[in-house]
Amino acid sequence: MRAQEITFLKLVQGDKQFQVPLYQRTYSWGREQLQRLWEDVGELVEQHLAGEAAAPHFLGSVVLAPGQIQAGGVQRWLVVDGQQRLTTLMLAFTALRDHLKETGDARGVDRVHRQILVNEFHEGADHYRLLPTQADREAYTACVQSRAEAGGSDNIGAAYRFFRGALAEGHEAGDERWTATVETVLKDLLSIVEITAESGDNVYRIFESINNTGVGLSQSDLLRNYVFMLLPKRGERIYQELWLPMQQSLGPKNLELLVWLDLVVRGHYKTKQSEIYREQQKRLQPLAGDEDALQHEIEQLAERAGRFLRIVEPAREPSPALRAVLERLASWGGQTHYPLALHLLDLLAAGRTTPDDAAQALGYVESYLVRRLICQTPTTGLNRIFMEAPKELETDRPAAEAVRRFLSGRRRRWPGDEELREAIRTKPFYWSGRPPQRSYILRRLEESYRPSEPVDFAKASLSVEHVLPQRPAPAWFDLLSEETEPSQTPQELHDLLVHTLGNLTLTGDNGKLSNHPFERKQQILDSSALRMNLEIASAQRWGKAEILARADRLSERAVELWPGPIGGVKPTGEESPGWAELRAALVAMPSGTWTTYGDVAELIGSHPVAVGAYLGGNSTVIGAYRVLTSEGKISPSFRWAEGDDRQPPQELLTSEGVRFDTWGRAHRSQRLTAAELATLLGKDVAQPAAHDPLPEGEDAAAAERFRTQLQEHWPDAHPGVMGVLDFWRRQGGYVNYGRHEETSCFPMLDAGTIRSPHLLWPVAIYPVSGTVEVVFQHLKSRTPFDDTEQRRELLNRLNKIDGIDLPEAKLELRPSFPVTVLAEHGDEICEVLDWFVGVAALDLARRD
Known part of the structure; x- marks a missing residue:
């Protein structure tokens, strides 16, 4: 076998074909892996556009074995290992080609298609540079050929749709050089190690040996081995006194996390967790031969470990104020806040801030996270914001003020009071974040009533309850019919209200409450220990007016609980996050499906009329033709952009597989509801x-x-x-x-x-x-x-x-x-x- 590091362009160029053997599983990358790859691509694009020297990003290896060569045919290679990343990149290029077509770059379309995707002068199966396993072949060739069914419901189609959406959003936000830079990065700045087997090698054995390895060393294992190799005299003592206690108190996963955070708070915020050992080795190498200096480094890491333990186990924090906010952030979940929290505890240890100041600073972090979730602000780039914070915070002012100023930066999207109030009235809160985070927000709102006998939430078994039920009995629709707008059905009004925060509460009687009439729910809620439930029970009825009135009351509590950014006014001309979510949802729709203006409005917390107006003025939005009226008909006001020569919408939908009856109504089974759109976007759509x-x-x-x-x-x-x-x-x-x-x-x-x-x-x-x-x-x-x-x-x-x-x-x-x-x-x-x-x-x- 021989190996060489190579760019993707050089790997695929020439009359060759990469065949995925039948013994390999089908394409399986999902949104998480695709998002991680796209973030890496985005970083390289930013560096390139900024004129920085961008080192190639290592993707991994591709193991190839020679296949049969026919006279005048293509050179065939069996993909022994690496088919997932190879297929992913090919799908990224199909999406890039189609994106270039949308932007009118005919030469770019031709270039990508010929250079990457096909063997131009060959026909049949030989035409394709990549030939996936048979189960994936139809879906993949549909994308390469730009057939109507491209972007179906399988993983191949989902990856293609992911890249179409990512390219569309990036193009919208970037300058005129952005798309060309993406092409450069994909071709020339993604590094792959090509490992080529010799003719006669047993490819099945190679495949088994690659995919049946034991548990490898972690990044922290590698670092430990390297450090103690440099401590021949003091190593045993330092290991027993410093490293082993730190390792035992943190455990393997948290130790690895600490070693990464140690780099981040030092300003190496672009370091990925897969690169910990390399970056720490580079930092410590100049100290080789100086055991005093190396011992000092381990002492610092051990001290930082103690501070990190207070973040993951807040009960260890001695300051009541700081402990309270650390507990709240631990209840919120996730690790996003870790870099900034650790930096603040470092400042506290150095005497550069006080416990109360650090607590206030972390209170702003909580507010930032909560407001973004309620307003359904996209989480893209959130981790990076907190990784940049330790290096970017102003040092000439108190920590709390510095954190608030940093998070108030325009590109960091901290929603102001008015945006928060509007989101509480209109956004489907029940689909925001993860279930524990939704429960946390409702719990904090309940605590804001400051009851004389507060509920012990640690012991109470509470769940989120819809007062207006998700599956209402007919009596509920009779009530809603009194408040519908012209041409709006009670069901449509229900869908716009049911998941908003004004209609949600916490209860231990979810099963009892069910879809009973409000009078029965009143009786149950009236015996609740929660103040917010007693307030609901005091209402005379429960419809649109009551839900919106409660939303307004909760908004005032939310504004007080979670202070907003400095200034707090949304910049003029800044696009609502809802429109970005609309575009993402339409891209996420598999071919052969449709949705309604009402479904999209429910998803993004808008109104069907506003959605129709937006799409009417932006008919170039990918998938706009898939949004139909509530009857499943093409809207009479829908128009292609001037110069667009595509088929009429109904013909295009039919070619994708959508069925229409003789009255021009799309088949109901192929409609995607708002909940299904949310699921396709990766939202944690809580089922009843x-x-x-x-x-x-x-x-x-x-x-x-x-x-x-x-x-x-x-x-x-x-x-x-x-x-x-x-x-x-x-x-x-x-x-x-x-x-x-x-x-x-x-x-x-x-x-x-x-x-x-x-x-x-x-x-x-x-x-x-x-x-x-x-x-x-x-x-x-x-x-x-x-x-x-x-x-x-x-x-x-x-x-x-x-x-x-x-x-x-x-x-x-x-x-x-x-x-x-x-x-x-x-x-x-x-x-x-x-x-x-x-x-x-x-x-x-x-x-x-």
Whole structure:
């Protein structure tokens, strides 16, 4: 084997083809890996544009083995290892080519297509520089050929859509050189080690040896080994007195985090955690031979470890004020604030600030994070802001003032009071951040009432409750119909209000409250120990006016709890974050789907009319033609930009796979709701408790509630559903139930071992609403259904049954079909479930 470091352009140029062997799994990179790569690309682009010397970014290795060479054909290479990054970069270039087409750069389109994507003078399979494994081939070639179905629901399509969106947003924010610089970075500044096997080498053995290695040394392990190699005389004593106690108190993960933070607070804020050892080695190398200096460095690190422990375990902090805010930030979760918090504790240790000043500074950090979450400000660049802070803070003023001034910088997006008030009224707070963060904000708002007998939140088992229910009974819609605007339905008004902060509270009686009328909820809330619930219970009714009035009251509390930036006025002409989120949502839509103006408005906290006006004035927005009226029709006001020669919107949607009836209405099953759009954006869309099975096995009381509800609401379906569940038990599964008022049912399968639990369930059955959800969103994260082909096979088998019509574009979501299908086609459903159990059993045997 031979190895050489090479740029991506040099790797792929020439008449060659990279073939992914069938024994490799399908393309599997998700949003997290794509985002990490794009952040690295973004840093190189910024450095290049600033005229800085940008060192190539090392992506990893690609192991290739020579394939067959035919006379006059292309040189074929088998991709033994590295297919994920190779495929990802090819998809980035397909997106770049299509982005250049959107911007009118015909020469750029031609250049990227010929240089990177295809072997220009070859046809058929030889035409493509990359030929993925067969399961991915159709989706990949659709992107390369710019076919209508490009950007489907599988991982290939999702990666293509990710890069289309990233390029569109970057182009919007950058100058005229930005796109060209991205092309330069992708071609020439991403470094790959090309490892080439010789003819006759056993490529299967190479693949196994690469992918079956033991646990490697961590970055902190490497640093420890290097440091103590430089301490031949004092090493044993320093290890026992300093390093070992630090290692034992922190644990491996936190020690590695500390070694990285040590670099960040020293000003090396661009250092990635994968580069800790290299950067620390570079810093310490000049001290080789000076054991006094090296001992001093380890002493400093050990002292910093003690301060870091107060951040991760706030109970260790002696100052009450500082301890309180550190506890709040620990409750908030995440590590974003660590660099700045550690820097402030360093200043405190050096006598350059006071505990109260440091506490106030961290209070501004809390406010910054909370306000951004409520206003749904994109988190892009958030980690970098806090990594830059230790180096950028002004040193000639108190720490709290310096932190507030730093976070108030225009590009750091700290929402002011008016933006906060508007977001509380309109944004779907229930989809903001993570569930613990939403609960934290509601808890802090409750504490602001300063009750004489405060609730012990550590012991209370509280969850977020929608006062206006997510699935309201008809009486609720009768109430909302009194407050609808012209041409607005009660359902549309419900969707705009239901997830806003004004409609949410905390309760331990979520299951009891359910979707009962407000009068019944009043009785339950009136006995609550929470002041905010007593306030809700005192209302005479609960509709739009009451929800908005409560939102305004909560806004005043939020403004007082979480102070805003200096100035606090949104700069004139600055775009609302909602429009960026709208563009991201439309890019995230798989081909073959559509949505409505109301769904987009619900997602971003706007109004359908405003969404229509924005898209009407920006018809070049990617995917704008996929936004239809509530009936599923093309809006009469939709127009392509002048000079755009694309097909009429309905024809284009039809070519992508959207079905229309004779009245020009798109098929409802292919519509993406606001919740589904939020899921595609990676938001933590909390499902009602009914969507989660109870942790125990079969529960007799819950089973009886499920049977009773099914018999009451769908009596004709009852025998068929019970028959399907009995079949499932005979196949080795069991049945679990939800904890909500509508007692949902889950056919569960334990496809794991004692050491490695692995629960699967193919569907969720709802006995009141009469729907059966196919839980692709759940299966996507569990083997073997993390493979798109397995989920697609499940979808295809179900779709052969009359009454089931699941769109392929929802392979990452939770599409549904009527519960009556289980009664009318029970035998066919059982055949699908039998196949499901068999696939899971094969996977378990493979893992064993």
